[in-house]
Amino acid sequence: MWPFDGSAVPPPSALRGPVSKRNKGKPWVMLEQDEFDKFVENYNQDYIYLLTRASRGEYHCLISSFTVLKDLYEVILKLHDTLNLEFRVVPYPFSFRASDELLKGFGFSPDQIAKIYGFLNFVKETHGKEFEQILEEGAPIKCVKVGGA
């Protein structure tokens, strides 16, 4: 559940494994497939939760939450790319702009989808930047009072 409490991320001590030939002598990071699956499941739940908030027009602080979630998404892809892990659970793709098909697939109605897109406009209006640009910059966004992003 959001806000993300970090429970999905294994503690650093659990990530250290033996030096492997495969990793050319560097200590390698170990993460079990089951833990990774859980990590992805939690990301997916959080992603849907944030989209649901957007679909209700609850935009307050949402941009901050999406910024954190994007980092998690990138960690998942990085872990998948670099470790011997598989997408037994597929992480939902992070981008949702112009993705009616995707959002319909998650069960959102046309009205809810309109509100999700409304969030993108809201971000542009309140921050003067596109949603993706803010995420890319990764700068911490402070929540503003009532009605802020």
Add this chain to the structure above:
Amino acid sequence: MAHADLAGWIERHKDKLTSRWIDAVRADVRIQSDADLSDEGLRNHIPAVIEEVCELLRSATPPTISNTQEARVHAYIRFRQGYRVRDLVREISLLRLLLLDHLAQSLFEESLNVATESFVTAMRLIDAYIDEEISYAVSVYTETMKPHE
């Protein structure tokens, strides 16, 4: 070196490229999964993918997790639509051909004055971008369907 001119050249013809891609997919008898999709369903995320390719050219950076988001959305939606993976690979491959052919035409546009070096770099970026999507798609299809131990 950024390739803003080449990105603009592709972006200006985005609609035409999308239409030609739909025709190419429909005409390819090896692709079966599109049969039940309307043109809108088939078009899906392709315009967003083309835009992302243009952004990649503008920034002249190799594909990373951050700048291949729309490609993953496209692959994920196809997965959810029940597309066969080989059909997805073929349709992505058709997009690559279309984009590269279109890029080649830029060499004959005097107003663009494209340097060979710039052309080759842009070509490689598009190639790498499409390969990223294919790699992701193969992961999603094969790893999800693998029986869990």
